[in-house]
Amino acid sequence: MEPSAPRTDLMRARHDFFDRGAEPTGLRSAILRSWRRCAERGFDAHSDPRIEPVGSTALRELHERNERLIRLCRPQIETLAREARDVGGLVILTDGAGLVLDALGDAEFAGKAAGVALKPGVKWAEASTGTNAIGAALVERRAVEVRGAEHFFDAHRILTCAAAPIFDPRGAMVGALDISGASAAPHRPAVAMIRLGVDQIEHRMFDDGFAGCEVVRLHADPALLGTPQEGVLVFDGARLVAANRHGLSLLKLDWNALGARSFGDLFDAGRIAGEGRILSRSGAALHLRRDPPAPAARPAIVPKPSAPEPIFDAATRSNLVRAARLVDGDVPILIQGETGSGKEMFARAVHGLSARSQKPFVAVNCAALPEGLIEAELFGYEHGAFTGARRAGSKGLLREADGGVLFLDEIGDMPLLLQARLLRVVQDREVTPLGGGKPAPIDIRLICATHRDLAGLVGSETFRPDLYFRLAQFTFALPPLRTLANRRDVIQALWRGLPRDGRTLGADALDAMAAYDWPGNHRELAGVLKAMIALSEPGETLSADLLPSPVMRNARMSEAPPIENGGGLEAFAREAMLATIEACHGNVAAAARKLGVSRSTLYRRALGGRG
Numbered sequence: 212m213e214p215s216a217p218r219t220d221l222m223r224a225r226h227d228f229f230d231r232g233a234e235p236t237g238l239r240s241a242i243l244r245s246w247r248r249c250a251e252r253g254f255d256a257h258s259d260p261r262i263e264p265v266g267s268t269a270l271r272e273l274h275e276r277n278e279r280l281i282r283l284c285r286p287q288i289e290t291l292a293r294e295a296r297d298v299g300g301l302v303i304l305t306d307g308a309g310l311v312l313d314a315l316g317d318a319e320f321a322g323k324a325a326g327v328a329l330k331p332g333v334k335w336a337e338a339s340t341g342t343n344a345i346g347a348a349l350v351e352r353r354a355v356e357v358r359g360a361e362h363f364f365d366a367h368r369i370l371t372c373a374a375a376p377i378f379d380p381r382g383a384m385v386g387a388l389d390i391s392g393a394s395a396a397p398h399r400p401a402v403a404m405i406r407l408g409v410d411q412i413e414h415r416m417f418d419d420g421f422a423g424c425e426v427v428r429l430h431a432d433p434a435l436l437g438t439p440q441e442g443v444l445v446f447d448g449a450r451l452v453a454a455n456r457h458g459l460s461l462l463k464l465d466w467n468a469l470g471a472r473s474f475g476d477l478f479d480a481g482r483i484a485g486e487g488r489i490l491s492r493s494g495a496a497l498h499l500r501r502d503p504p505a506p507a508a509r510p511a512i513v514p515k516p517s518a519p520e521p522i523f524d525a526a527t528r529s530n531l532v533r534a535a536r537l538v539d540g541d542v543p544i545l546i547q548g549e550t551g552s553g554k555e556m557f558a559r560a561v562h563g564l565s566a567r568s569q570k571p572f573v574a575v576n577c578a579a580l581p582e583g584l585i586e587a588e589l590f591g592y593e594h595g596a597f598t599g600a601r602r603a604g605s606k607g608l609l610r611e612a613d614g615g616v617l618f619l620d621e622i623g624d625m626p627l628l629l630q631a632r633l634l635r636v637v638q639d640r641e642v643t644p645l646g647g648g649k650p651a652p653i654d655i656r657l658i659c660a661t662h663r664d665l666a667g668l669v670g671s672e673t674f675r676p677d678l679y680f681r682l683a684q685f686t687f688a689l690p691p692l693r694t695l696a697n698r699r700d701v702i703q704a705l706w707r708g709l710p711r712d713g714r715t716l717g718a719d720a721l722d723a724m725a726a727y728d729w730p731g732n733h734r735e736l737a738g739v740l741k742a743m744i745a746l747s748e749p750g751e752t753l754s755a756d757l758l759p760s761p762v763m764r765n766a767r768m769s770e771a772p773p774i775e776n777g778g779g780l781e782a783f784a785r786e787a788m789l790a791t792i793e794a795c796h797g798n799v800a801a802a803a804r805k806l807g808v809s810r811s812t813l814y815r816r817a818l819g820g821r822g
């Protein structure tokens with residue numbers, strides 16, 4: 212990246228461009244291009260930018276439309292916000308048009324920032340708010356940093372921002388992630404942090420699987436398979452239909468390759484089974500791993516069971532047996548537990564133990580779909596029931612679960628109107644499709660799950676009491692990991708369930724993990740264990756220094772005073788590392804070579820260890 216112009220040069224450039232109408236010198240080319248576009252729009256840098264936040268109804272709709280994106284990005288937003296808070300900054304997520312969806316970080320700065328309107332519902336596209344990191348990243352389709360007076364409008368000179376666009380697996384630019392702070396605050400290599408955050412988000416977009424398609428993972432270095440740095444390609448038959456940016460760049464392709472290239476166009480060999488080395492037609496020697504194809508089903512609603520084998524303790528196993536007997540007896544059960552505590556795994560295991568184990572298990576995430584769509588998906592629709600409806604109509608998921616088990620995840624998020632319709636289904640055992648078709652009888656067993664306090668929702672009138680009493684007669688509470696007295700055993704059991712290649716878990720790592728509070732529960736634990744495996748060599752004993760920083764901090768606290776992120780030698784080293792990653796265009800392996808440290812050290816110290 213070009214260095215930004217020093218302050219005085221920048222002031223001169225502003226004066227030349229805005230006051231004298233002359234061509235400025237020394238300005239980064241992306242900034243100059245943006246200033247020119249803004250000037251062509253007739254913007255006046257010395258006036259206040261036009262800010263028109265959308266109304267509350269439109270904001271709600273915006274959130275509903277982007278619900279999945281917001282949920283996918285939350286873990287990265289929270290991790291980055293912890294960093295941002297240290298320097299008094301804010302992390303922002305926008306949609307593909309630059310409308311702010313979510314903002315998290317330092318409350319005091321947020322207040323000031325709200326003065327310049329860095330808040331939900333405000334558009335930070337260049338055409339609305341002039342040169343800024345979000346707008347420029349969306350125009351340039353790459354990561355951009357805009358510092359202080361590089362912003363077009365005088366009012367934004369208090370800000371320094373870095374943003375990168377987010378691409379979905381089909382190449383649509385669905386949003387941007389930004390980190391913003393006061394321009395006077397100490398500078399951090401924010402672009403590197405944002406790029407890595409976006410890598411992780413884009414990587415997670417492949418988690419739901421692709422119905423009937425084959426997912427191929429690639430990297431020159433086999434140790435990086437399974438991490439957000441890996442390339443991912445999705446083939447429908449032989450045709451490339453989806454990818455991430457790493458996958459495309461490993462093969463020297465761009466988004467135009469989707470739909471246009473086949474496996475044979477890209478690789479020099481026939482298909483290999485499982486895992487192995489392969490040569491790309493562009494000449495790269497790569498390590499390739501094939502995921503087993505996902506079953507042909509709608510991916511957003513029926514997620515592929517991508518999880519490892521579940522590990523249940525004795526108490527949970529006896530609960531599973533009871534739950535299966537209730538389900539067989541046509542008594543709905545409710546599973547309650549924090550995010551990641553394994554509600555869906557529990558539900559799948561209940562189905563596996565039930566008399567209906569050979570019949571369908573249909574999972575619906577009530578929080579993942581907007582109201583209009585979930586109704587059609589659940590109840591089905593007649594031919595031509597609404598614009599965009601498939602010609603032949605749709606049977607709906609309730610009827611697809613006929614004879615089997617329907618799992619309604621995040622039932623607490625089901626809109627009130629649908630609760631009334633669901634109650635009728637549960638009582639009458641029949642489904643009426645949208646568009647006025649004939650009611651059809653169905654035979655389903657119901658398992659619901661929620662991380663919310665459903666009784667509390669009844670109290671606040673957001674959940675129907677009659678439905679609540681139907682669904683929640685038998686509740687199974689999955690305890691958070693941090694409250695388990697035997698969490699050491701749980702950690703070890705989960706560890707033993709993973710392919711380890713002779714690696715062992717060191718006592719210091721286990722101690723730190725047992726002391727950590729695991730807000731993401733089993734999901735977070737499984738992720739940490741997989742990352743530690745990816746970052747180490749077969750046969751190694753994994754010590755605590757391979758743990759991500761939040762878990763490590765825990766280990767440190769029990770030994771020595773904590774080292775704050777905000778200053779000191781540690782922070783200095785971290786910035787130097789991030790700056791090197793930045794200089795290597797996000798290539799962690801190259802940065803590690805340059806710094807003469809191992810990749811795992813770099814992950815841990817610079818990136819908080821989140822692989």
Ligand SMILES: Nc1ncnc2c1ncn2[C@@H]1O[C@H](COP(=O)(O)OP(=O)(O)OP(=O)(O)O)[C@@H](O)[C@H]1O
Binds near residue numbers: 523733
């Ligand atoms: N008992 C378990 N044994 C092994 N792994 C587990 C177990 N429970 C959860 N996990 C891990 O955690 C991940 C999340 O589990 P699951 O999706 O069932 O949680 P959840 O409570 O439904 O989460 P959410 O509330 O976010 O929907 C799984 O993919 C798996 O990796």
